[in-house]
Amino acid sequence: xxxxxxxxxxxxxxxxxxxxxGDVATxxxxxxxxxxxxxxxxxxxxxxxxxxxxxxxxxxxxxxxDEVRNHAGNILGMDIKGHTVERVWIEQASDIDEEYYxxxxxxRAAKAHLLxxxxxGGIDIEEVAATDPDAIVRLHVDPVAGLPAHELxxxxxxxxxxxxxxxxxVGILTKLYRCYTExxxxxxxxxxxxxKPTGEVHALDAKVTLxxxxxxxxPEWERFAGTEVLDDRERLAKEKGLQYIGLDGSVGIIANGxxxxxxxxxxxxxxxxxxxxxxxxxxxxxxxxxxxxxxVINTDENVRSIFxxxxxxxxxxxxxxxxxxxxxxxxxxxxxxxxxxxxxxAEEGRQIILDADIAADRLVSKPTMLEAAKTAVAxxxxx
Amino acid sequence: MAIFVNETTxxxxxxxxxxQGRFHGLRNRDYGTKVVAGVTPGKGxxxxxxxxxxxxxxxxxxxxxxxxxxxxxxxxAAPAAIIEAAAAGIGLIVxxxxxxxxxxxxxxxxxxQSSHPGSRLLGPNCPGVISPGKCNIGITAGEIAQEPTADxxxxxxxxxxxxxxxxxxxxLKQAGIGVSTCVxxxxxxxxxxSFVDCLGDFEADPETHAIMMIGEIGGSAEEExxxxxxxxxxxxxxxxxxxxxxxxxxxxxxxxxxxSGGKGxxxxxxxxLRGAGVQVGLNPTEAGQLMARIVATL
Numbered sequence: 001x002x003x004x005x006x007x008x009x010x011x012x013x014x015x016x017x018x019x020x021x022g023d024v025a026t027x028x029x030x031x032x033x034x035x036x037x038x039x040x041x042x043x044x045x046x047x048x049x050x051x052x053x054x055x056x057x058x059x060x061x062x063x064x065x066d067e068v069r070n071h072a073g074n075i076l077g078m079d080i081k082g083h084t085v086e087r088v089w090i091e092q093a094s095d096i097d098e099e100y101y102x103x104x105x106x107x108r109a110a111k112a113h114l115l116x117x118x119x120x121g122g123i124d125i126e127e128v129a130a131t132d133p134d135a136i137v138r139l140h141v142d143p144v145a146g147l148p149a150h151e152l153x154x155x156x157x158x159x160x161x162x163x164x165x166x167x168x169x170v171g172i173l174t175k176l177y178r179c180y181t182e183x184x185x186x187x188x189x190x191x192x193x194x195x196k197p198t199g200e201v202h203a204l205d206a207k208v209t210l211x212x213x214x215x216x217x218x219p220e221w222e223r224f225a226g227t228e229v230l231d232d233r234e235r236l237a238k239e240k241g242l243q244y245i246g247l248d249g250s251v252g253i254i255a256n257g258x259x260x261x262x263x264x265x266x267x268x269x270x271x272x273x274x275x276x277x278x279x280x281x282x283x284x285x286x287x288x289x290x291x292x293x294x295x296v297i298n299t300d301e302n303v304r305s306i307f308x309x310x311x312x313x314x315x316x317x318x319x320x321x322x323x324x325x326x327x328x329x330x331x332x333x334x335x336x337x338x339x340x341x342x343x344x345x346a347e348e349g350r351q352i353i354l355d356a357d358i359a360a361d362r363l364v365s366k367p368t369m370l371e372a373a374k375t376a377v378a379x380x381x382x383x
Numbered sequence: 384m385a386i387f388v389n390e391t392t393x394x395x396x397x398x399x400x401x402x403q404g405r406f407h408g409l410r411n412r413d414y415g416t417k418v419v420a421g422v423t424p425g426k427g428x429x430x431x432x433x434x435x436x437x438x439x440x441x442x443x444x445x446x447x448x449x450x451x452x453x454x455x456x457x458x459x460a461a462p463a464a465i466i467e468a469a470a471a472g473i474g475l476i477v478x479x480x481x482x483x484x485x486x487x488x489x490x491x492x493x494x495x496q497s498s499h500p501g502s503r504l505l506g507p508n509c510p511g512v513i514s515p516g517k518c519n520i521g522i523t524a525g526e527i528a529q530e531p532t533a534d535x536x537x538x539x540x541x542x543x544x545x546x547x548x549x550x551x552x553x554x555l556k557q558a559g560i561g562v563s564t565c566v567x568x569x570x571x572x573x574x575x576x577s578f579v580d581c582l583g584d585f586e587a588d589p590e591t592h593a594i595m596m597i598g599e600i601g602g603s604a605e606e607e608x609x610x611x612x613x614x615x616x617x618x619x620x621x622x623x624x625x626x627x628x629x630x631x632x633x634x635x636x637x638x639x640x641x642x643s644g645g646k647g648x649x650x651x652x653x654x655x656l657r658g659a660g661v662q663v664g665l666n667p668t669e670a671g672q673l674m675a676r677i678v679a680t681l
Contacts, residue, residue: 106485108572108602111492143489144497184486214484216459258570259544259599262625266649267666269628278629313524313549343553344524369668 001210004047006089007224008206014220015179017172017190018202022091031072032065034090040064041093044071048083056080061093094204099192100161101125101136102173103207104180113141113180115152115173117159122192147177168201169193184214233277233300240292242279249274250380252297252306252335254290256281256315264309267369273377276303286319287326294331305379307372308339317341317349325356328363336379337363340372384590385514385531385564386539386581387475387505388451392518395420395440395449395473397456397464399431403479404455407522408434411453414525416518419447440471453511453520454478461507462491469499476575477520478506488573495575504575510545510567523565528552531561535592536681538674539585540565541578542597543604544625547667551597551623554671560678563591570599578608586616592681593619595674596656597667600626600649609655619677620661623670624652 003011006024013019023034024047035042046058053059058080060071068090078085099122107114118136120128128135137159141147152170161169172193180188189207196202215221230238237244243258251273255261261280268275277297281289290308297303310320320341328337341349350365366372394411398404399421409432412418420443421431427438437443440452452468454461454476461480468476483491488507495504505512511521516530527549531537538560542548548567555562566581568574578596585591594616598605605624612620627649653663662677664670 106489106572108604109607111489111573113489142493143486144493181486184484186485211485213458213482214486217484255546257544257546259542259547259597259625260550262544262599262629263547263550263623263667265629266625266627270665275628311546311549311553313522313527313546343549344527369666 001212001224001228002049003206003208003210003224004049004087004227005045005206006047006087007227008208009089009203011183011208012179012203012206015175015183017175017179018200019206020091020094020202020204022089024087024089025072026076026087028069028072028076031088031090032068035062035065035068038090038092042068042090043093044068044075045089045091046075046078046080046085047087047089048080048085050081050083053080058085094194094202095197096194096204097197098162098165098195100169100195101191102169102176102193103187103189103191104177104185105187107140110140113143115139115141115147115155115177117155117161117173119160125191141177147174164199165195165201168195168199172201172203184211184218185209186211233296236299237279237296240296242281242289242293242296244296245278246300247275247277248302249276250302250304251376252276252300252303253309254279254281254293254297254306255309256311260309260311264307264369264373267373268307268377271370271373271377273373273380276300287323287330290323291327291330294327294333298331298333303335304382305376306333306335306337307376308337309369309372310339310341312341312343312346312349317343317345317347318352321349321352324353328358333362336361338372338376338379339363339365340367340369341365342367384588385517386584386588386591387503387512387564387566388514388518388520390517392451392475392520393417393419393447393449394451394453394520395422395443395447396453397422397440397468398454399423399434399436400426400429401455404453405431407455407479408453411519411521414519415516416520420449440468440473444471444473449473451475451520452477454480456480458482458484462487465491465504466494466499469495469502473502476502476504477509477511478504478575479509479511479521480506481508483507483571485572488571492573492575503580505566506569506571506575508571509569509574510548512564512566514564515562521567523552523567524549527556528565529556529559529561531563531590535561535590536678537561537563537590537592538678539563539581539588539591539594540597541581541585541594542567543570543599544597547597547623547625550667551595551671554668555595555674558671558675560675563588572602578604579611582608582611582616586618591618593674593677595670596620596622596661597670598622598624598652600624600629600652601647603647605652606655609659609661612656612659612661619681621670621673621677622656622661622663623667624649624656624663627665
């Protein structure tokens with residue numbers, strides 16, 4: 001789960017990582033009272049989960065309430081790369097001497113945690129990684145041993161963080177590691193991490209991705225729920241407990257297993273089509289889950305055909321066949337369906353679908369993934 | 384021969400009295416696997432269809448000589464169950480549990496490495512391992528796996544994805560090609576067993592004559608496998624990598640991109656594998672057909 005900046009800062013604050021005083025606002029009036037609370041001058045920042053908001057005019061400095069009113073009015077509702085701004089974060093403006101970069105994430109190849117630290121922060125850090133890789137210091141952290149203080153001190157010096165900022169940076173990184181591990185983050189990133197003229201170091205931005213699998217031990221994550229950026233199809237799918245990602249194409253996809261679903265997208269693409277979605281219904285394929293999947297796809301007006309790709313392992317072909325027939329009885333489907341059913345007892349499953357006597361312009365069965373994909377793509381084109 | 388498991392493997396199922404453990408544990412036994420014990424704390428002394436249940440793995444090992452474990456317990460209990468099995472001297476731990484927090488996976492793997500280097504973890508979140516005709520641990524449907532022949536040629540399969548593992552088994556069965564062992568390593572961020580581990584064992588296994596590999600987008604496991612193949616695998620291989628057209632993840636931070644350094648895309652993985660001499664199909668069926676052609680020349 002990706003957090004908005006304001007949520008990330010709230011999460012940081014839980015681990016005593018210093019952030020600027022501020023508040024979130026959804027209206028102009030709320031923005032003004034947040035600014036009054038934070039103390040002028042303030043920065044009005046659009047809350048969107050996409051980069052480049054500064055260039056898009058989503059970050060503005062305001063010296064008084066009138067300016068806050070003006071900027072918040074402009075930014076709320078603004079479209080930034082397809083994301084509508086529903087909230088702004090208002091915080092006290094900071095004097096900045098220097099900007100650094102710091103993050104903790106998992107290095108999958110090393111199977112260890114990774115600290116990345118650079119004195120060149122505030123700018124596009126991927127650009128730094130590409131053009132000046134030595135400017136980023138990397139420190140692997142053994143998950144059992146934790147972050148050793150002396151290694152951290154060495155890393156901060158190696159990153160050429162100036163003397164007067166080092167103690168502050170070490171302190172923040174120690175807290176950030178705690179936030180990352182105990183706080184069950186997939187990513188905890190600060191860019192920029194700033195040094196103020198006063199010598200204080202603090203987080204001017206927050207990019208936090210929480211590990212949804214750890215939600216059971218974080219009741220406090222409840223307050224982050226409900227702000228996830230989902231379109232209508234994705235919201236319905238989430239309600240029904242389906243793994244769904246909306247796309248722009250015209251072939252609706254239903255498959256069992258994430259790998260097979262990905263593979264289905266690949267095959268549709270290979271034969272010249274475009275998938276309308278990624279939808280994984282999991283291991284089984286009973287009538288309830290199949291009906292739910294068809295309902296979600298049915299709400300997508302771009303869908304011109306539906307490709308159901310099921311491989312029966314433990315779930316036998318007969319059960320899959322019965323599930324599909326039952327689901328079709330329950331849901332009135334707009335688009336024609338192509339089904340490819342394979343695996344254990346696939347023959348019996350196909351026979352059940354055939355015996356259900358569904359009109360051929362509504363449902364056809366194809367024996368291989370490739371043939372089914374070709375048919376679905378042709379149908380989507382109206383052939 | 385085969386790798387990891389064979390007809391002598393003796394399995395303890397951790398969580399045998401739970402829904403998943405009971406269902407799959409009994410299926411594994413029906414397949415012919417020697418399922419010798421179950422473990423559920425507080426239920427020692429009970430039986431599940433004739434299989435004795437113990438309070439802990441150490442007691443199960445002592446009483447039954449179990450040397451492999453099948454972990455089928457919920458995410459919050461799985462890390463401790465894995466470490467318990469390792470501490471009891473279990474050599475192969477197969478964990479099918481889905482949804483273990485990444486922090487716990489990382490800690491569990493590091494603990495195994497430092498304190499129990501003799502134990503191999505397969506998974507978590509994997510379909511398991513099957514040596515057809517000999518032993519099946521996990522959730523693979525045994526009937527879609529073709530038994531190997533004494534003279535071969537037989538194929539070893541290693542896969543990161545569950546349903547595509549079945550697909551691969553099925554493609555080979557359709558072609559009448561025997562499988563020595565099929566290993567599902569799972570798609571979680573910190574898998575206990577990697578492609579490289581499996582490829583090394585397949586290379587050394589006299590019953591395996593060719594290897595089929597199923598990868599997917601994300602991470603750099605396929606690229607690492609390609610390097611290993613180039614240097615250390617002489618047996619012919621076919622592969623498939625899922626996710627060429629996968630929707631772009633909505634990752635917002637930059638750390639992931641910097642860590643992977645451009646690795647992780649399906650095309651990058653396909654190129655790396657082809658560069659190592661692997662024949663790569665553009666869908667699972669094509670990878671199966673390529674393998675059938677390879678086998679025909681052996």
